[in-house]
Amino acid sequence: xxxxxxxxxxxxxxxxxxxxxxxxxxxxxxxxxxxxxxxxxxxxxxxxxxxxxxxxxxxxxxxxxxxxxxxxxxxxxxxxxxxxxxxxxxxxxxxxxxxxxxxxxxxxxxxxxxxxxxxxxxxxxxxxxxxxxxxxxxxxxxxxxxxxxxxxxxxxxxxxxxxxxxxxxxxxxxxxxxxxxxxxxxxxxxxxxxxxxxxxxxxxxxxxxxxxxxxxxxxxxxxxxxxxxxxxxxxxxxxxxxxxxxxxxxxxxxxxxxxxxxxxxxxxxxxxxxxxxxxxxxxxxxxxxxxxxxxxxxxxxxxxxxxxxxxxxxxxxxxxxxxxxxxxxxxxxxxxxxxxxxxxxxxxxxxxxxxxxxxxxxxxxxxxxxxxxxxxxxxxxxxxxxx
Numbered sequence: 001x002x003x004x005x006x007x008x009x010x011x012x013x014x015x016x017x018x019x020x021x022x023x024x025x026x027x028x029x030x031x032x033x034x035x036x037x038x039x040x041x042x043x044x045x046x047x048x049x050x051x052x053x054x055x056x057x058x059x060x061x062x063x064x065x066x067x068x069x070x071x072x073x074x075x076x077x078x079x080x081x082x083x084x085x086x087x088x089x090x091x092x093x094x095x096x097x098x099x100x101x102x103x104x105x106x107x108x109x110x111x112x113x114x115x116x117x118x119x120x121x122x123x124x125x126x127x128x129x130x131x132x133x134x135x136x137x138x139x140x141x142x143x144x145x146x147x148x149x150x151x152x153x154x155x156x157x158x159x160x161x162x163x164x165x166x167x168x169x170x171x172x173x174x175x176x177x178x179x180x181x182x183x184x185x186x187x188x189x190x191x192x193x194x195x196x197x198x199x200x201x202x203x204x205x206x207x208x209x210x211x212x213x214x215x216x217x218x219x220x221x222x223x224x225x226x227x228x229x230x231x232x233x234x235x236x237x238x239x240x241x242x243x244x245x246x247x248x249x250x251x252x253x254x255x256x257x258x259x260x261x262x263x264x265x266x267x268x269x270x271x272x273x274x275x276x277x278x279x280x281x282x283x284x285x286x287x288x289x290x291x292x293x294x295x296x297x298x299x300x301x302x303x304x305x306x307x308x309x310x311x312x313x314x315x316x317x318x319x320x321x322x323x324x325x326x327x328x329x330x331x332x333x334x335x336x337x338x339x340x341x342x343x344x345x346x347x348x349x350x351x352x353x354x355x356x357x358x359x360x361x362x363x364x365x366x367x368x369x370x371x372x373x374x375x376x377x378x379x380x381x382x383x384x385x386x387x
Contacts, residue, residue, distance in 0.1 A: 004376055006345050009055045011044055011370035017070040018352035018366040021045075022142070023077045027108020028356045030364045032372055033067030033082060041066050041084070043123070045101070047108050048374055050359065055374070056111050059120045060101055068094060069139045075148030078106040079126070079168055081140040083153075094136035096153050098168050099123040108358070126168040134158040134176075138187050141201065144194040152201060152214070154187035159203065161214060177217035179205060191234045195241035202244055202258075204231035209246050211258055223261040227252060233277045239285045239307035247275035253290050255305055266305050270298050270339055277353045283360040284385055287340075287377065291350035297343040297365045299377065303335040310335065340381055345373045 017033035028048040034041045040063045047056040065084040073079035083096045102121050129137065135156025143150040148168070153160045157179040162171045179185045190203040199214050209231055211221040229249035237243035243265075247253045253268040253275055273293035281287035286306035290298050303309060346367040356362040361377045376382075 004378055005053075006343070007048065007053055007055060007374040008345060009046060009057070009372045009374075011372065013039070013042065013370050014368055015067075015366055015370045015372075016351035016368060017067045017082070018354050018364060018372070019070045019072050019080075020354050020357040020364075021077060021108065022072045022074045022357050023148075024108045025358050028358045028362060029108040030354065030356070030372070030374075031070055031072065031080065032366060033062065033070040033084075034370070035066040035068070037066065042120070043067070043070070043080075043082075043101075044372075045105060046364075046372060048356075048362070050362070058105055060105075061120050061122045062099075063122075064095075064097070069137075071140050071142060073148035074142050074144060074146055076168075078103065079148060081129075081142075081151065083137040083139060094138070096129040096137040096140050096155075098126040098129070098151075098164065098171065100126055100168070127164070127171045129153050129160070129162060129171050130173075134160060136186075139189055141190055141192040143198050144192055146198065152190070152192060154190050154203060157185040157187065157205070159187075159190075159201070159212060159217065161217070175214075175217050177212070179203075179210075188231060189233050191236055191244075193236045193241075194238055195236070202234050202236070204234055204246065204248075207231060207248070209234065209244070209256070221258050221261055223256060226254065226256070226264075232275060235278050235280050237280050237285045237307070238282050240305075243285075243305065245278045245280065245288065247278040247290060249274040251275060251292070253278050253288070253300075255302065266302065266337070268300060268302075270300070270342075271296065273349075276349070276351050279353055279355055279363075281355055281360060282357070286385075289353045289355065289363055289365075291353035291365050293349040295344070295346045295348060295350060295367065297346070297350055297353055297373075297375070299340045299343070299363075301335075301338050301340050301381070304337050341378060343373070343375055345375075346371055 013034035013036045021029040030046045032044045043060040045058040065086045069083040138154045141152045160176045193200040209223040209226040227248035227250045231248040242258045244256045251271045254264040255266040271292040275292045277291040279289045286303040288300045348367040348369040352366040
């Protein structure tokens with residue numbers, strides 16, 4: 001029996017890093033990284049059993065420092081990357097490394113160990129993404145749908161493309177480029193496009209969004225003043241190759257067609273504080289998830305700019321004459337964009353929202369106080385989209 005009620009898990013640590021386990025497409029699984037200055041940091045592997053509506057967790061020690069960003073290999077369930085703070089000589093650096101989890105934890109649907117005191121395991125370090133010359137790491141992106149061998153990291157004003165070799169035990173810098181000019185030249189986030197044979201990424205720095213070609217490492221478009229304040233996050237529409245979403249400290253979410261960046265195609269103004277995160281649903285791109293410092297998660301139905309703006313496509317052969325007429329009338333009118341639901345289970349800034357990679361109707365959100373909430377798209381809407 002699936003239920004629309006949220007399932008809540010408390011980490012007991014502050015946290016801001018969340019990712020689905022991208023390569024796991026059968027079991028519902030998320031990874032959360034903690035931010036603790038006093039204790040060893042941890043990665044919590046969260047397995048959601050949707051039949052019984054319960055969460056099972058396993059804990060991995062991440063002793064090198066507090067986790068700012070976490071991402072998982074698209075090909076190997078056991079491999080992940082973290083960006084973390086490391087203090088050396090009173091200077092704090094944000095570094096990045098690639099890790100492997102213990103073999104027995106690689107696949108989803110684990111039960112929680114009975115004895116919680118003895119269940120912390122350690123991560124195996126595969127390699128560091130050496131950033132001594134490049135500055136602080138903001139994020140690590142894996143090539144979408146790739147073999148898990150190509151990653152890009154953003155470090156201060158540098159874009160670094162790495163080849164992982166020797167079963168990810170070695171990272172070789174294959175190309176790089178630097179952002180030049182005046183002002184705040186520090187990347188805050190980036191996304192790797194699943195389109196154009198995975199040769200394009202988008203980056204955010206200050207109020208600007210830029211597109212880059214990963215083959216030439218040249219800029220291909222630039223949206224200056226994409227937001228009135230800092231741009232926090234980006235995401236590509238999985239089904240429409242030129243569509244990109246951005247969000248930021250001006251409380252707005254904007255949708256862009258990268259072929260014409262003078263104006264956004266659409267703007268959402270539903271949040272009342274900084275918007276940290278925007279995510280397209282992987283299967284139904286009209287479903288947009290956002291999380292904000294207003295402690296809310298908002299699910300929007302942006303159907304007018306989706307790949308099915310007239311609703312579910314119906315094959316003409318399936319319709320009788322009468323239905324045909326009705327269908328034609330229906331088709332002329334694009335469906336209306338709307339907020340589907342506002343989720344209020346958090347009491348602190350929501351720093352991350354992510355869709356499950358196994359179940360298109362399920363998502364997780366994480367607030368700074370370490371509260372992870374798992375929610376589902378309302379059933380009525382799900383059937384409306386499917387039927």
